[in-house]
Amino acid sequence: MNPQRGFTLLEMLLALAIFALLSLAGYQLLQGSLRAQQQSQQHTQQLSALNRLFAILEQDLKHALILPNAVIQQQPAFVAQQQATLLQFTRRNWLNPQGDARAALQQVRWDFSQQTLSRQRLDDGLTLTFPAIQHVNLRFYSTGRWQDRWTSQFSLPQAIEMTLTTAHWGEITRVLIVGNGR
Incomplete structure (x- = not known):
């Protein structure tokens, strides 16, 4: 009588079960790494948006100035409040890489409403929005003290x-330096 060669049914089922468990573990590992990558991308995008917001605001404030004719005409040259319109002012050094015919000065307004911080150019209405902001608070430094x-x-x-x-x-x-208009 010839001895049987090969695997028994029980050995085959055991090998198949081990392979299935290894495949499931590999799948879970792959899913976990894909989820982590998506969360990382989302966090990076949110952080980039915040960095962009602060970079634009920093440039606006760095180039803020008071126009002499605004003082003469008694029009507010720099508006800052804790309401819907947070800041409104004129800034200089408006980049003009294409040499368009336009003024070098730009009126900007920063608003906060409905959990969105927005920056609007008052000359052409172009608005940038930064959503998912729950609260904004401003303080002002002048003559050695915060107000x-x-x-x-x-x-x-x-x-x-x-x-x-x-x-x-x-x-x-963030603490942002305000330009002196020079």
């Missing part, structure tokens, strides 16, 4: 502290 309100519409503070509250990142505070 919760800026009452002078015809002078600039030396710095502005902006505190943003977001659902994802919590509270973020």
Whole structure:
């Protein structure tokens, strides 16, 4: 009688079960790494948007200036408040890489409403929005002290502290230097 060669049914089922468990573990590992990559991309995009917001605001404030004719005409040259319109002012050094016919000065307004911070150019209405911001608080530095309100519409503070509250990142505070118009 010839001895049987090969695997028994029980050995085959055991090998198949081990292979299935290894495949399942590999699939779970792949799914976990894909989920982590997606979350990482989402966090990177959110952080990039916040960095972009602060970079634009920093450039705006760095180039803020008070126009002499605004003071003469008694029109507010720098508006800062804790309401829907947070900041409104004129800035210089508006980049013009294509040499378009336009002024070198630009009026900008920063608004906060419905959990969205937005920057609007008042000359052409172009608006940039930064959503998912729950709260914005401003403080103003001038003459050696911080103030919760800026009452002078015809002078600039030396710095502005902006505190943003977001659902994802919590509270973020940045201190931004305000230009002197020179």
